[in-house]
Amino acid sequence: MAYILIIEDDPVFGELLVMHLEDRGHESRVAGDVSQARELLSQGTPDAVLLDQQLPDGYGLDLLGEIGAPNDGPPVIMITGVSDNALAIEAIRRGAYDFIRKPMDDLELETTLGNALRHHRLSRQVAAITSTEEYRVNIDEIVGGSSAILEVCKTVGAVAARVAPVLITGETGTGKEVVARAIHHHSGRQGLFLPLNCSALAEGVLESELFGHERGSFTGALGRKEGRFELAAGGTLFLDEVGEMPAPLQAKLLRVLQEGTFERVGGGRILHSDARIIAATHRDLAAMIRDGAFREDLYYRLNVVSLHLPPLRERMADLPLLTEHLLYKINARQHTAIRHIAEGTWRRLNDYSWPGNVRELENVLTRATVLARGDTLTPDLFSLGDDMVSTPDDEADVQVSSPRLITLDEMEREHVAAVLLHVRWHKGRACDILGISRPALDRKIERYELA
Numbered sequence: 001m002a003y004i005l006i007i008e009d010d011p012v013f014g015e016l017l018v019m020h021l022e023d024r025g026h027e028s029r030v031a032g033d034v035s036q037a038r039e040l041l042s043q044g045t046p047d048a049v050l051l052d053q054q055l056p057d058g059y060g061l062d063l064l065g066e067i068g069a070p071n072d073g074p075p076v077i078m079i080t081g082v083s084d085n086a087l088a089i090e091a092i093r094r095g096a097y098d099f100i101r102k103p104m105d106d107l108e109l110e111t112t113l114g115n116a117l118r119h120h121r122l123s124r125q126v127a128a129i130t131s132t133e134e135y136r137v138n139i140d141e142i143v144g145g146s147s148a149i150l151e152v153c154k155t156v157g158a159v160a161a162r163v164a165p166v167l168i169t170g171e172t173g174t175g176k177e178v179v180a181r182a183i184h185h186h187s188g189r190q191g192l193f194l195p196l197n198c199s200a201l202a203e204g205v206l207e208s209e210l211f212g213h214e215r216g217s218f219t220g221a222l223g224r225k226e227g228r229f230e231l232a233a234g235g236t237l238f239l240d241e242v243g244e245m246p247a248p249l250q251a252k253l254l255r256v257l258q259e260g261t262f263e264r265v266g267g268g269r270i271l272h273s274d275a276r277i278i279a280a281t282h283r284d285l286a287a288m289i290r291d292g293a294f295r296e297d298l299y300y301r302l303n304v305v306s307l308h309l310p311p312l313r314e315r316m317a318d319l320p321l322l323t324e325h326l327l328y329k330i331n332a333r334q335h336t337a338i339r340h341i342a343e344g345t346w347r348r349l350n351d352y353s354w355p356g357n358v359r360e361l362e363n364v365l366t367r368a369t370v371l372a373r374g375d376t377l378t379p380d381l382f383s384l385g386d387d388m389v390s391t392p393d394d395e396a397d398v399q400v401s402s403p404r405l406i407t408l409d410e411m412e413r414e415h416v417a418a419v420l421l422h423v424r425w426h427k428g429r430a431c432d433i434l435g436i437s438r439p440a441l442d443r444k445i446e447r448y449e450l451a
Contacts, residue, residue, distance in 0.1 A: 002047035002117055004028040007037045007063070008079075009055050013102075017050060020106060034058035041067065046074050048116050051096075053080040053087065061087070064094050075116035079104065085142045085153045086182075092157025093186050099154060101145075142175070142182050143325045144318035148310045152179065159305050160186035165257065167242075167302045168280040170309030173359030176280035177240060179309065183278060184236040191235020191275070194228050199244035200439055207249055208265055217266020229262055232275035242302065243283035243294060250295045257301040277302070312354040312361065319349060319361075326362045330369050333432065338369050340376040352384045355408060359435055366433045367419065413448040416441075420450065 004026050008014040014030040021028045031037035033056045049067055053060040060078060067073050075097035080087070088099045097116045100108060142153055159166055160183050168176045177195055184193040196209055204218070212227030228237050239245075245253065256262050257277065261270050279302045288294035312319070327338055354360055368381035419433050431441050445451050 001025050001027060004048050004050060005040060005046035006030045006050045007060065008052045009033060034063055037063060048074050048113060049076045051076050051078050053078060053082050061091060064096060075120045077112055077116060083145050085144065085149060088150055088153040089157040089182065089186055092154050093160050142178060143322050144315060145321060146315040146317045148315050149318060152307065152309065155307050156182050156186065159183060161188060163276055164304040165277045165302050166305045166307060168307045168309065170282065171311045171357055172282045173357035174309040174311060175358050176309060177238060180238045180278045180280065189235050189276065191233055192231060193236045193238065194232045195238040195240060196228055197240045199241040200437055203246045211262050211264055213265035214267040227264065229256060229273040229275055235275060237275040237277055239279040241281055242279040243281040243285055243288060250298050254295060254298045254301060312357045316350065322358060322361060326365050330366050334369055336369050337375055338372060338377055342376055342378045344379040345377050345382065348379050348382055348384065363434055416444050416448065417450055
C-alpha cells in the first residue's frame, strides 16, 4: 500500500481518483489548492503525488520544485487538461516522473503510477533540473496533442539539460529542426543555436563551415574565419542530414565528439569546443553502416540519445492544431489574413497521406494562402498530388476521380515549377514558399531542367 497525495481543484475528479486508488489498496488525500497542498506535505511525505497544473492560487509547475522530486522527493505525475506541449517538456525537465493529459483511462494511470512507485523504491535519486523562470510559450515550439507528440515532448524534457549528443530520426519534413530548437530552448545553455545542413554544401565548404579556416588556406580564403564549432560555444550545433556527411569529415567530427578538439582548415593550433551536438537524418544509418557509407563509431557517438519523429500520416489528429499554427506563421510572413477553412478543404486535407509531412503541409497552405482571394481557404486552391478533382462550391463534397499516378520526383517538379511561375521566378520568394535554401532551389531547377 502507498500513500498518494492528490493535488486537484476539481472535487469530482479528485473523488474519482480517491476511489480508484482505494480500490487498488492505496491510501490517498486530496488538496484543492497550493496552500492546502503545502500543509499536507508538511504533515508527511507521500509515496507519490498526482499534480494538476491549474490551481486556484497558483500553478502545479511552480509547486513541483517544492515537492522535492529533484532532491530525493516522491515521484510526481502531472495530470492536467491543459493541451500544451511546452508544459509537458518543462514538467519533465523540472523533475516530474510523467505527464498525463485528461481525459485518461484507468489503465494508463495504474500503469504510470505503478512504474513511478517501483522506480522510487529502486532509486531515491531522480535526476531533474529545477528552474524559477516563468513558463513561456514560444510560437515555434512543438505543435500537436497526439500521444506520439507527447512522448516526443517528454523525451525533450528529459534530455534538454544534459550535454549528451542527441540523434533525431524521421522522414523528411517531420520537424527535426523544430525539436532540436526545443531541446536547446529548454536546456538553459547561454550560447547560440546554430543549424547546418550537411547535404546543402560541397565537402570543402562544409569543412570550412564546421571548423573554420585560416587566411590563405585555399583560394579565396582572404582572412581567418571561425567555424560553427567555435561560434556555437556554450550553445548547440545542429547537424541536419548528418547521413550525407562525406567520409573524411565524419572522421573529423568523430574527433570532436571524442576529444572535444579540432583545428581550423589550414591551421595547426588545437582548439576546444563545448558545443552540444544534436544531429538529424532521414536516412537509415544502420543500413549505411552495413554498406560502408557511414562510420559505425561515429554513429554510436551521435546516438547517445535517440529520438524518432512520427510521420504526419501517423498523427493526423494533430492536423487541425498544425494547420492553425502554420496559418498564423504564414499570415505574418505573407501579410495575409486567412481566417477560415471551408469544410470541403478540411475533408481534402484529412484524406491526403502527406508524403512530405509537416513541411509539405506548410508549403501547400502557403501556396493556397498566396492564391486566396478572400479570408477563406477553399478546395479549389489545393492540388494534393493531383489525386482529387476540385469543385467550385466551397462546401461541395469532394469528388474523387481516378488518380494520375506519378512519382514523387514528378510531383516535386510540378510543384517547384508552379511556385516559380507564381512568383515570376523571384527565387527569394520561391525559397520562402518552398521552405528550402537558395542553393537547394538552384539544384532543383538544374535537376528538373526548369530554367
